[in-house]
Amino acid sequence: xxxxxxxxxxxxxxxxFGLSLIVFGMIQSLGPDRLLAAxxxxxxxxxxxxxxxxxxxxxxxxxxxxMIRYIKWLKNTLQGDLxxxxxGKQPVKDAILNRLPWTVELALYSxxxxxxxxxxxxxxxxxxxxxxxxxxxxxxxVVGWSFPDxxxxxxxxxxxxxxLGWFPPGNLSLWADQVIKSPEFRRFTSIxxxxxxLNGRFDVFVDALRHLVAPIxxxxxxxxxxxxxxxxxxxxxxxxxxxxxTARAKxxxxxxxxxxxxxxxxxxPVVTVGGGMVIQLFAGxxxxxxxxxxxxxxxxxxxxxxxxxxxxxxxxxxxxxxxLVIGNLVIDxxxxxxxxxxxxx
Amino acid sequence: MRVETKxxxxxxxxxxxxxxxxxLLIFFTLVAIFAxxxxxxxxxxxxxxxIVTWDKTPQPPSEGHPFGIIDxxxxxxxxxxxxxxxxxxxxxxxxxxTLVGLVIGSIAGYFGGWFDEVLMRITDVFLSIPYILxxxxxxxxxxxxxxxxxxxxxxxxxxxxxxxIRANILQAREEQYVLAAKALGVSDFLxxxxxxxxxxxxxxxxxxxxxxxxxxxxxxxxSFLGLGAxxxxxxxxxxxxxxxxxxxxxxxxxxKYWYAIAYPGTAxxxxxxxxxxxxxxxxxxxxxxLRG
Numbered sequence: 038x039x040x041x042x043x044x045x046x047x048x049x050x051x052x053x054f055g056l057s058l059i060v061f062g063m064i065q066s067l068g069p070d071r072l073l074a075a076x077x078x079x080x081x082x083x084x085x086x087x088x089x090x091x092x093x094x095x096x097x098x099x100x101x102x103x104m105i106r107y108i109k110w111l112k113n114t115l116q117g118d119l120x121x122x123x124x125g126k127q128p129v130k131d132a133i134l135n136r137l138p139w140t141v142e143l144a145l146y147s148x149x150x151x152x153x154x155x156x157x158x159x160x161x162x163x164x165x166x167x168x169x170x171x172x173x174x175x176x177x178x179v180v181g182w183s184f185p186d187x188x189x190x191x192x193x194x195x196x197x198x199x200x201l202g203w204f205p206p207g208n209l210s211l212w213a214d215q216v217i218k219s220p221e222f223r224r225f226t227s228i229x230x231x232x233x234x235l236n237g238r239f240d241v242f243v244d245a246l247r248h249l250v251a252p253i254x255x256x257x258x259x260x261x262x263x264x265x266x267x268x269x270x271x272x273x274x275x276x277x278x279x280x281x282x283t284a285r286a287k288x289x290x291x292x293x294x295x296x297x298x299x300x301x302x303x304x305x306p307v308v309t310v311g312g313g314m315v316i317q318l319f320a321g322x323x324x325x326x327x328x329x330x331x332x333x334x335x336x337x338x339x340x341x342x343x344x345x346x347x348x349x350x351x352x353x354x355x356x357x358x359x360x361l362v363i364g365n366l367v368i369d370x371x372x373x374x375x376x377x378x379x380x381x382x
Numbered sequence: 383m384r385v386e387t388k389x390x391x392x393x394x395x396x397x398x399x400x401x402x403x404x405x406l407l408i409f410f411t412l413v414a415i416f417a418x419x420x421x422x423x424x425x426x427x428x429x430x431x432x433i434v435t436w437d438k439t440p441q442p443p444s445e446g447h448p449f450g451i452i453d454x455x456x457x458x459x460x461x462x463x464x465x466x467x468x469x470x471x472x473x474x475x476x477x478x479x480t481l482v483g484l485v486i487g488s489i490a491g492y493f494g495g496w497f498d499e500v501l502m503r504i505t506d507v508f509l510s511i512p513y514i515l516x517x518x519x520x521x522x523x524x525x526x527x528x529x530x531x532x533x534x535x536x537x538x539x540x541x542x543x544x545x546x547i548r549a550n551i552l553q554a555r556e557e558q559y560v561l562a563a564k565a566l567g568v569s570d571f572l573x574x575x576x577x578x579x580x581x582x583x584x585x586x587x588x589x590x591x592x593x594x595x596x597x598x599x600x601x602x603x604x605s606f607l608g609l610g611a612x613x614x615x616x617x618x619x620x621x622x623x624x625x626x627x628x629x630x631x632x633x634x635x636x637x638k639y640w641y642a643i644a645y646p647g648t649a650x651x652x653x654x655x656x657x658x659x660x661x662x663x664x665x666x667x668x669x670x671x672l673r674g
C-alpha cells in the first residue's frame with residue numbers, strides 16, 4: 038500500500054516535468070518575435086522603441102539558449118507571471134481568476150444530475166434485464182453516446198431558449214450582472230449562486246440557476262449514457278453472486294436485495310469511473326460554454342485558441358492538465374485504499 | 383479459423399443493432415463515393431461549398447436546395463460532401479494513431495525493463511492533457527485547418543492503443559508459442575509481427591472502430607469552434623457553427639432556422655452511431671466470455 042502511494046507520488050513531479058516540456062515545446066515552435074506578443078500588451082508593444090523591445094526580450098530571455106529559456110519560463114510560470122492575455126485584455130493570471138468560478142460552478146453542479154440519473158438508469162436497466170425498460174434505456178445509451186455535445190447543446194438552446202424562453206444563454210441577465218458588480222453585493226466565494234444566497238438576493242440566485250440549467254443538461258447528457266452502461270454491467274455481474282442468492286433465500290424483499298446488497302457492491306467500478314468523469318466534465322466545459330455563450334475557463338481557452346492568444350492558451354493548458362493529473366492521483370490513491378486488489382496488482 | 387469466422391459472422395448478422403450499424407455505414411460509404419454524382423462540384427475544389435446567394439440570412443428548404451441555405455451556401459451540398467470529410471478525418475486519424483500506438487506499445491511490452499518504463503511514462507505525460515484541449519491547443523499552434531486538426535488528433539491520440547497492446551503483449555510474452563519461437567532463434571521483429579501481434583490484434587481493432595465515432599465528434603467540435611475546416615468547407619461541424627451564430631442572435635424565432643441544425647446534426651449523429659454500433663457488435667462477437 039505504502040509503496041504504491043509513494044510510487045505514484047514520486048511519478049507526479051516526473052509527469053509535471055514532462056508536461057512542462059510539452060507546453061514549452063509548443064511555445065518554442067513560434068519565433069521570438071511572435072512570442073513577444075505573448076508577454077506584452079500589444080497596445081504597448083507598438084509604441085516601444087527597438088531598444089525597449091530588446092530589453093523585454095532580455096527580460097523574458099527570448100534570445101537565450103533553449104535550456105536557460107526553459108528554466109526562466111518555468112520560474113516565471115511558478116511565480117504566477119503567465120504573461121498578457123489578448124482575449125482578457127488583462128494579465129493572464131487575473132483573466133483566469135475572473136473566469137474560474139463560473140466554470141467550477143458549472144462543472145461541480147453537473148456532478149449531481151450526472152451521478153444520480155446515470156446510476157439510477159443503470160440500476161433500472163439491470164434489474165429489468167432484457168425487458169422493455171432495459172432495451173429502452175440501452176437504446177438511449179447508444180444514441181446518447183453518439184450525440185455530439187455541441188449538437189445536443191444547440192437543440193437544447195433552440196427548444197428551451199428560442200421556443201420556450203425558459204433558459205437563456207450567457208451567465209446572468211443584464212440586471213443580475215449589474216447587481217453582482219454593485220458595491221453592496223459582497224463576494225464571499227466568487228461562486229454566484231452561493232454568493233447570491235449569502236447576500237439574501239434570491240432573485241439573483243434564481244437568475245443564475247436559470248442560466249445554468251441548459252449547460253448542465255448538455256454536460257450531463259453524454260455522461261448519463263456512459264455511466265448507465267457501467268452501472269448496468271456492474272449490477273448484472275453482482276446480481277449473479279452467491280450472496281445475492283443468499284439474501285433472496287433469506288426471504289428479503291427484492292427492493293432490499295437490490296438497494297442494500299447489490300447496488301452497494303456494484304458501485305465500486307462506478308466510483309473509479311466517476312472520479313475520472315468529474316475531471317472530464319471540466320474539459321467538457323470548453324464546448325458547452327461556447328455553445329451557451331458563457332464566460333468561463335472553457336470559452337476563454339477556445340476563444341484564445343481562435344485568436345492565437347498564446348499566453349492564455351498555455352496557461353489554460355497548464356490549468357486543465359493540473360486538474361487532470363492531480364485529480365487522477367487522488368482517485369488512484371483513494372481507490373487503492375478502498376480496493377486491496379489494486380495495490381497488490 | 384474459417385469455421386470460427388463463419389460463426390462470428392452469423393452472430394453479427396443475428397444482432398439487429400449490428401445490422402443497423404453496418405447498413406448505415408454502407409449508406410454513408412455510398413454517399414461518399416457518389417458525392418460528385420449527387421452534387422456535381424462547381425469549382426476547382428469540390429470540398430468548398432459553392433455560394434448560391436450573397437444574402438447571408440438562412441433560407442428554408444426550397445426546390446433546388448432541399449436542406450436550405452445558410453451563410454449563402456447550400457446545406458445539402460455541405461452535408462453530402464461533408465460525408466467525405468468525416469470519413470477522411472475518422473479513418474486517417476484512427477489508422478495513423480493506432481499504428482503509432484501499436485509500435486510504441488509493442489516495443490514497451492515486448493522488451494520490458496527500461497524501454498517499458500520510459501515509454502509508459504511518456505504515455506502518462508501525453509495523457510495528462512485532456513484530449514479535446516490538447517487538440518485545440520496543438521491546432522492553434524500548428525495553424526488552423528483540417529490537416530492541422532488531424533495532426534493534432536494523431537499526436538494526442540495514440541496512448542490508449544499503446545497501453546492496450548502493451549498489456550496484451552505482456553500476457554502473450556509468457557505463452558508457450560512465443561517461448562518456442564524464441565528458442566528456435568526467431569528474431570524479435572518476427573516474433574512480434576508474426577506471432578504476437580496476430581494473436582493480440584483483435585482488441586486493438588475493436589477499440590479503433592469504437593474510437594472513430596468519437597474522433598469524428600472531436601474533429602467536428604474543433605471546426606465548430608472555428609479552428610478546423612476553413613469557412614465554406616464541406617464539414618458538418620463548420621455548418622453547425624453557422625447555425626450557432628444564428629441561433630444565439632435570434633431570440634424567439636430560432637425555430638425558423640431548424641434546418642440549419644437538423645440536417646448536418648442528423649448526418650453526424652447517424653455517422654457516429656453507425657461506428658459505435660459496429661464497434662459494440664464487434665466487441666460482443668469477439669468477446670471470449672460470450673462464446674458458447
